[in-house]
Amino acid sequence: MTGIALEQKNLKTGLFAFAGALAMLGMGYAAVPLYDLFCRVTGFGGTTQQATEADADLAERMALSAGGKSISIRFDASIARDVPWTFTPERSTETVQIGQRDLAFYIARNDSKVPITGTATFNVEPEQAGIYFNKIQCFCFTEQTLQPGEEVRMPVLFYVDPAIMQDENTKDIEQITLSYTFHKSENSAEKPAS
Known part of the structure; x- marks a missing residue:
């Protein structure tokens, strides 16, 4: 594998990891309102x-x-x-x-x-x-x-x-x-x- 191909693969992996981290952060912020909605609808x-x-x-x-x-x-x-x-x-x-x-x-x-x-x-x-x-x-x-x-x-x-x-x-x-x-x-x- 050439240096450029390895660099592109690392960049792609880094972007996926960053996108995954952003998605988890978004889910963390959404968890409380979603749980509150669930409790209000079900009486849980x-x-x-x-x-x-x-x-x-x-x-x-x-x-x-x-x-x-x-x-x-x-x-x-x-x-x-x-x-x-x-x-x-x-x-x-x-x-x-x-x-x-x-x-x-x-x-x-x-x-x-x-x-x-x-x-x-x-x-x-x-x-x-x-x-x-x-x-x-x-x-x-x-x-x-x-x-x-x-x-x-x-x-x-x-x-x-x-x-x-x-x-x-x-x-x-x-x-x-x-x-x-x-x-x-x-x-x-x-x-x-x-």
């Missing part, structure tokens, strides 16, 4: 569903024909270690009628001397109920900035889809736990308030 890992008012209206009509079955909802709240907040549900449990909209509140207070921006992650237990737990409005959809000492009530408007009673894996569930954890946002500017 207790991921709840996001619903519209029209979806809730349909669920309420379905619930009327389903006999008014109720289910207990337990509310859980926690914070990451680097978030100096107090975060609790206003009520720890409540019984809701399946298919009916319900409004729950969480209370958050910034216990630090600087503004903190946080983002809430959430899940539902048992995991198989996640696909039937629908949030219409939630503080978890946006970042929350609390000023030093500020306390806020944050609403969650939700319903449990009546289809939960038709699924062999979920029809006997008596309680669903909605759990939130606040994490410090990457955009959190921890500078003293002026």
